[in-house]
Amino acid sequence: MEQQGKTINIKGPHLYDHQKDLIRLFDEHPSDSIITVKARRQVGKSTVNQILALRQCINYKNQIVIIVQPTWKQCLRMFKEITTLVKGLPVLENANKGDLSIEFTNGSQICFYSGATKDTVRGPHVTSKGFLLIDEAVYIPDKLIHDILPTVDANHANVVLISTPKFKNGTFYDFYKNGIDGVNGFYSLDWSKYDTSMFLTQEKLEMYRKSLPGPVFAAEYLGEFISSTSDLFGDLSLITNDKYDQEAKIKSMGIDWSNGTKNDYTAITAFNAKKQQCYLEYFNTMRPAEQISHIINVLRETRPETLVVEKNGAGDVYTDLLKTEIRKNGISVRLVEFVTTNDSKRRIYEKFIVSANKGELTLFGDNMEQIQLVGITAKSTKSGKLTYENDNPATHDDIPDSLAMAWSEMNSNPNYVFGGRTK
Ligand SMILES: Nc1ncnc2c1ncn2[C@@H]1O[C@H](COP(=O)(O)OP(=O)(O)O)[C@@H](O)[C@H]1O
Ligand SMILES: [Mg+2]
Structure with missing residues (x-):
């Protein structure tokens, strides 16, 4: 990654096609876009977004990325994973576990919000090269999503919503459908269409199929929306x-x-x-x-x-x-x-x-x-x-x-x- 002429190597994994396509979509539509990704469990949703967040923060000065996770624990996990990726690199200024913020030497920062928060969201504005990430969006109350969406408006920043699907209603479903229907400004990716078998063997998949309620299996392991x-x-x-x-x-x-x-x-x-x-x-x-x-x-x-x-x-x-x-x-x-x-x-x-x-x-x-x-x-x-x-x-x-x-x-x-x- 380039930062002020230097190349910074982040110790992340090689991305798979489904992950690369999210980054490609983001780059093709760099502003005012709502990008929705529907995927099954444990296929590298959070990982690719960590890398995207780091890339935007390191490559561009004074950027702000906001990450929303369903719970504070999930925020903390991602905070730790991101700081691990840049540990020892000359880009990290400060990583504050107390308020879960990560600051970079070039003035960029990543802030976290938990979906369980009762406070009104009055955070900083997402910057033009930053983005608002809503991870596991179906587990975050719609009201919070709508409260935090305006933080991208002033700087025309992107929003990425990524989640295992749930019912065919709610904000995540609506946004995903908008992208599929070609509504202006909405783009959707269906990771169920990619081969992600490297994350889960066929045997284990069959084990889950047998032991989980049908709709739960379909949503979490096939990545399909459930009819309500x-x-x-x-x-x-x-x-x-x-x-x-x-x-x-x-x-x-x-x-x-x-x-x-x-x-x-x-x-x-x-x-x-x-x-x-x-x-x-x-x-x-x-x-x-x-x-x-x-x-x-x-x-x-x-x-x-x-x-x-x-x-x-x-x-x-x-x-x-x-x-x-x-x-x-x-x-x-x-x-x-x-x-x-x-x-x-x-x-x-x-x-x-x-x-x-x-x-x-x-x-x-x-x-x-x-x-x-x-x-x-x-x-x-x-x-x-x-x-x-x-x-x-x-x-x-x-x-x-x-x-x-x-x-x-x-x-x-x-x-x-x-x-x-x-x-
Ligand atoms: N491109 C990749 N190469 C190797 N391992 C990966 C890759 N992407 C994700 N992983 C690993 O797969 C596991 C699940 O990834 P994660 O991003 O947490 O998935 P999700 O957010 O979809 O549940 C993690 O252990 C992560 O380190
Ligand atoms: Mg995740």
Whole structure:
């Protein structure tokens, strides 16, 4: 790399074609461009951007590059990787771990932002030869992306958004699609079209295919966007709302117990009196006793009117344990034990599906929740009746089951209270 006539050798790897093409695209469109790269996991996304950032900072004086990562930890990792690349070279002026900034002897600098930041972004302006990097963009809230985008405007700098894909909505998807559709100023690269097998063997890929929920595998290991439209629930983005009225009473909470296997969760969800989903938690690492005491705490804090718990299989034991603890702790809640059969499942699912399609309720935009909901299909049983379950053996239904259970008791009259007082 040239800096004021000298050649500086950065100790980076030789880039592969997919990585070189990003740099080529950047050079072909050096200003006012939004470049979006969709790629699967671990194919050198961050690496090529580190090299691009260094190249712009070292080759040009007084440049500012801003890097946004989903978390502070990821910022720190990239900060360390960049400083390692230039260690011992006569270009590094100062690398400050405290505020995560890297200064070069020619006046250029790299600044980091974490997507988890609650502060408004009032950073410096990106300079004309610098750029704004939004790494793993689907994990960064859209609001933050839109808050930080104007930092490139004054100097007509480029933006690079690079990410494993997720759902077919949100800023990353929109920008990627703009590039594919040829919208002025937008350019997109699809790294799924390149051979990146040097990063992952076919055997390992097959291992992931078998062990991950279908849509998760498609997004993370094939680099494909996931549809958020379900045949049954319709377009989930229409009823997605992470915000809910925090003051509204929690009407109904559902618990679907884990069967103890790796991908199966205990899922807890709830709706409030405004028919908004207001709770979601899923876990598969807690022992039975831990789960029960955790749920007791959840009940104490959230005070749902009704609690619907799955009671069959493993649920039988859990539900009995839970009932004992509810009694012991004097928690007053109307407890409904839900016995899963094809008929009972069909009844609660149909009610839930109809309400979702009518837009009568709102759901969280949580990825696992959406992936599980999108996967639910109607199947015909031997007797010709319909049942609802996930299509893909690696995807589970615990969150949808829990939602359907909670929703099934939304309109019931809370006349019987288990454990504590009887109304
Ligand atoms: N061109 C390359 N040659 C050799 N190794 C590379 C190259 N690009 C990336 N890597 C290595 O591959 C791994 C994944 O790279 P990274 O940039 O973190 O991927 P991503 O950001 O896509 O998850 C890292 O260990 C990185 O050092
Ligand atoms: Mg990365």
